[in-house]
Amino acid sequence: MFRHQQHRASGFTLVETMVAVALVAISGSAVITAVLAARQWAEYDKQRLSAVAAARRYIEQRARHDLFPTLDPIADATIDNFNTPDTADDLMATLTMQLYHVNNDGTRGAELTVAPTAEEILEAVVTVSWNRTASLSSKRASETINTYVYPDL
Secondary structure, three states: OOOOOOOOOOOOOHHHHHHHHHHHHHHHHHHHHHHHHHHHHHHHHHHHHHHHHHHHHHHHHHOOOOOOOOOOOEEEEEEOOOOOOOOOOOEEEEEEEEEEEEOOOOOEEEEOOOOOOOOOOEEEEEEEEEEOOOOOOOOEEEEEEEEEEOOOO
């Protein structure tokens, strides 16, 4: 008696190959999407750090060294994005500053609209807003920093 032995061909079928290709494609697109999102967040953080540095310089120049700083916003401030030699990545920003009285209990008081008449601690609030660059969304971003100042009268 002869036994009939079936020999299966070794290898992958077309369906198995298509499933494997689909899984690799899905995994690859997920990795690419994650890398692109990480680059966008890194660029946003870079812009945010540049904006905060500009706000700090603005406070130093205006609130700490002027008797009473002008509170007019700077509408077209150019912020150098990490001192790169080209200007393609510079940010066009708006800087605004508000000064507030500080109450005896340390809370924010009324907004200051004229020069202070007595030596007192003031709260300076600077807001920097800019159009995000190198992003899929062209949203406007902003950062606010506050500090206490004691202007020399």
